[in-house]
Amino acid sequence: MVKKVGIEVSVAVADAAKLANVDVIAAYPITPQTHIVEHLAQIVADGELDAAYIPVESEHSVMSACCGASATGARTFTATAGQGLELMHEVMYVASAMQLPIVMAVANRALSAPLSVWGDHSDAMAVRDTGWIQIFVENGQEAVDNVLCAFRIAEDQRVLLPVMIHLDGFYLSHVIEPVGFPEQSEVDQFIPPYQYPLPLNPDKPVTMGAFAPPFIYSEAKKVQDVNLRASKEVIMECWKEFGNRFKRHYSPVESYRSEGTKVLLLTMGSFGETAMTAIDKMRGEGKKVGLLKLRLWRPFPFAEIRQAVKGAEVLIVLDRSLSYGGPGGPVCSEIRSALYQQEKKPQVISFIGGLGGRDITPAGFEEIITRGIEISQTGSDQEFELFGVRE
Amino acid sequence: MEKYAIYVPRLVTRRENFAPGHRACIGCGEALAVRLACKALGQNIIIANATGCMEIVSSPLPNTTWRVPWIHTLFENTAAVASGIEAGLKVLARKGRILDLDTKVVAIAGDGGTSDIGLQAISGAFERGHNFVYICFDNEAYMNTGIQRSSATPYGAFTTTSPPGKKSIGQVTWKKDMPAIAVAHNIPYVATACHSYPFDLMAKVDKAMATHGPAYVHILSVCPTGWRSPVDLTIKMGRLAVETGVFPLYEVEYGKYRLSVDLPKLRPVTDYLKLQGRFRHLSEDLMNEIQQRTNTEYAKLKEKVG
Ligand SMILES: Cc1ncc(C[n+]2csc(CCOP(=O)(O)OP(=O)(O)O)c2C)c(N)n1
Ligand code: SF4
Ligand SMILES: [Mg+2]
Numbered sequence: 001m002v003k004k005v006g007i008e009v010s011v012a013v014a015d016a017a018k019l020a021n022v023d024v025i026a027a028y029p030i031t032p033q034t035h036i037v038e039h040l041a042q043i044v045a046d047g048e049l050d051a052a053y054i055p056v057e058s059e060h061s062v063m064s065a066c067c068g069a070s071a072t073g074a075r076t077f078t079a080t081a082g083q084g085l086e087l088m089h090e091v092m093y094v095a096s097a098m099q100l101p102i103v104m105a106v107a108n109r110a111l112s113a114p115l116s117v118w119g120d121h122s123d124a125m126a127v128r129d130t131g132w133i134q135i136f137v138e139n140g141q142e143a144v145d146n147v148l149c150a151f152r153i154a155e156d157q158r159v160l161l162p163v164m165i166h167l168d169g170f171y172l173s174h175v176i177e178p179v180g181f182p183e184q185s186e187v188d189q190f191i192p193p194y195q196y197p198l199p200l201n202p203d204k205p206v207t208m209g210a211f212a213p214p215f216i217y218s219e220a221k222k223v224q225d226v227n228l229r230a231s232k233e234v235i236m237e238c239w240k241e242f243g244n245r246f247k248r249h250y251s252p253v254e255s256y257r258s259e260g261t262k263v264l265l266l267t268m269g270s271f272g273e274t275a276m277t278a279i280d281k282m283r284g285e286g287k288k289v290g291l292l293k294l295r296l297w298r299p300f301p302f303a304e305i306r307q308a309v310k311g312a313e314v315l316i317v318l319d320r321s322l323s324y325g326g327p328g329g330p331v332c333s334e335i336r337s338a339l340y341q342q343e344k345k346p347q348v349i350s351f352i353g354g355l356g357g358r359d360i361t362p363a364g365f366e367e368i369i370t371r372g373i374e375i376s377q378t379g380s381d382q383e384f385e386l387f388g389v390r391e
Numbered sequence: 392m393e394k395y396a397i398y399v400p401r402l403v404t405r406r407e408n409f410a411p412g413h414r415a416c417i418g419c420g421e422a423l424a425v426r427l428a429c430k431a432l433g434q435n436i437i438i439a440n441a442t443g444c445m446e447i448v449s450s451p452l453p454n455t456t457w458r459v460p461w462i463h464t465l466f467e468n469t470a471a472v473a474s475g476i477e478a479g480l481k482v483l484a485r486k487g488r489i490l491d492l493d494t495k496v497v498a499i500a501g502d503g504g505t506s507d508i509g510l511q512a513i514s515g516a517f518e519r520g521h522n523f524v525y526i527c528f529d530n531e532a533y534m535n536t537g538i539q540r541s542s543a544t545p546y547g548a549f550t551t552t553s554p555p556g557k558k559s560i561g562q563v564t565w566k567k568d569m570p571a572i573a574v575a576h577n578i579p580y581v582a583t584a585c586h587s588y589p590f591d592l593m594a595k596v597d598k599a600m601a602t603h604g605p606a607y608v609h610i611l612s613v614c615p616t617g618w619r620s621p622v623d624l625t626i627k628m629g630r631l632a633v634e635t636g637v638f639p640l641y642e643v644e645y646g647k648y649r650l651s652v653d654l655p656k657l658r659p660v661t662d663y664l665k666l667q668g669r670f671r672h673l674s675e676d677l678m679n680e681i682q683q684r685t686n687t688e689y690a691k692l693k694e695k696v697g
Binding site: 207 | 434435436437439446447450451452453454455457458459460461462463464465467468470471472473474475476477478479480481482483485486488489492494511512514515518519
């Protein structure tokens with residue numbers, strides 16, 4: 001294995017796209033994604049990567065240009081965050097439905113108003129149903145590894161779907177972390193050349209994006225859902241192969257000190273690392289608590305979640321976004337519904353925290369777990385608790 | 392012009408890349424304009440089409456009218472999609488992954504997709520200098536959704552969202568000058584055309600194809616359904632738009648204006664307005680106002696031609 005270097009995670013993500021030898025990058029700047037696209041611009045300007053860098057005039061056009069480029073058979077990459085992701089929203093459905101295997105890094109950011117450039121998962125949750133494969137990462141190494149995996153998964157002929165890699169804005173995008181990079185030759189072997197089956201080509205005219213009358217729309221949507229679900233097998237296969245080659249292992253749901261515990265906390269993204277510190281401390285004090293980290297958000301890993309919570313009595317889910325007037329955290333409500341039909345299931349307790357960049361310290365996680373246990377015993381008339389909020 | 396009209400038809404390809412069997416209305420000038428443009432565009436192209444009449448009439452799954460590679464994604468992003476295609480082709484050819492066939496990317500959209508909702512994407516693509524042709528098929532309203540006003544709808548015209556009534560004359564704004572906006576981007580080629588002047592139209596599309604860099608062709612396309620005009624007068628209506636000076640035909644090459652059809656004397660605008668139901672409610676005063684404005688605009692254009 002190559003030795004690790006200290007590097008800003010945004011720069012590392014750009015370097016991963018370079019290792020993947022992308023052909024087209026379309027980009028529009030937004031904090032906290034800027035360092036990714038700035039570094040890519042420099043790499044292209046320096047001739048270190050032979051790619052077309054399109055400095056588009058909006059994120060709507062970013063995703064539109066990515067669709068066009070991908071349809072010609074070019075390997076296409078972009079990155080965005082928060083408002084930028086929202087502006088892409090409409091086009092993202094097109095990318096997935098037209099099976100354009102674009103890879104996008106999202107430096108997760110809160111949504112206006114009030115304006116906040118800091119991190120949470122509101123942007124990710126708003127694009128939940130756009131039909132993309134979505135993976136959350138916890139640290140810089142995971143970001144690099146999963147950007148590489150994303151190309152292999154997206155372009156697999158059995159998949160041909162766009163992939164989003166979610167990395168927390170600032171907490172991840174702007175920190176310097178030790179990251180190991182595979183050799184170029186290793187990456188070249190790991191990601192086969194992109195072969196789009198029916199690219200736009202005058203020699204073989206295709207009509208892409210025809211409209212669907214009612215008699216065929218449902219079928220088109222069914223195919224899309226079946227494909228996205230089926231991609232899980234390819235994702236697992238890819239992570240396995242990645243593990244074999246690079247000795248770092250990924251799975252849809254990761255468990256940390258969860259065996260035999262009755263109380264579990266579940267997080268997504270960079271909070272996992274802080275939560276581990278809290279778990280270690282509580283375990284040291286003899287408290288039987290464990291941690292689950294949800295990595296694969298779409299396709300949702302139903303079987304793995306059900307397996308991971310087996311035997312637990314309390315499952316505390318921490319969301320980083322709010323469904324106003326709804327059931328609370330979007331992740332929590334999905335997990336609740338995944339477990340609802342199970343005969344034996346834990347109580348699922350919803351916490352929301354870390355909104356708009358608000359930090360949660362290890363002590364904070366301890367508090368959440370303790371309070372979660374309390375709620376499991378006393379019950380609550382609230383759908384969720386907003387952690388650390390001043391009333 | 393006359394001689395040209397006799398001989399040129401023989402040189403025009405019989406091949407229809409916008410094939411018959413599409414679902415456009417009877418007498419649709421836009422479908423005719425697309426068909427003519429396609430003859431000039433040839434086969435070494437990729438078309439990116441905006442949502443609108445032409446997209447809808449040509450591509451109901453599982454059928455297609457297109458004999459050239461064609462992609463539709465959304466309404467307002469066609470210039471951006473074209474940008475991506477152009478960049479993709481260029482880099483793949485450079486990297487030796489496809490043959491360098493010098494394939495031209497052609498973005499097509501209606502007036503709504505161009506001068507309203509798609510304007511930002513177009514401005515971006517022009518400014519970045521992509522090597523592509525953008526053709527606006529201007530039928531002067533959002534026809535696909537049922538004749539709503541756009542910024543290209545002419546003053547006084549009825550549409551379903553600019554209805555005349557006790558308190559309104561119909562459309563209260565003057566037509567946005569989209570070709571001038573294109574010219575302001577300093578792109579190498581801008582032209583106006585109309586399906587009623589087919590050879591002029593094809594010659595301009597030809598020139599646009601031969602341009603290196605962004606080229607913009609704005610084609611007036613008569614829509615009998617939306618204009619409330621007789622379906623058999625589509626060609627005449629286009630001619631009247633030109634002969635009255637309402638829609639002059641010209642080109643701008645590297646900023647230099649040239650009139651394609653120079654009229655020593657303009658016909659009165661009423662010749663044009665009175666044949667269309669969308670102007671039926673106009674008073675004499677309003678028609679006079681339109682006449683004045685047409686004269687002024689035409690004079691301004693002649694000044695630019697120099
Ligand atoms: C974002 C968005 N807004 C609105 C629409 C609805 N819509 C589809 S086509 C269209 C009008 C098209 O008008 P134009 O571009 O002039 O083309 P035409 O149909 O007249 O040829 C509208 C409003 C849409 N598809 N997408
Ligand atoms: S509404 Fe007008 S532009 Fe649309 S197909 Fe009918 S005639 Fe053509
Ligand atoms: Mg229109």
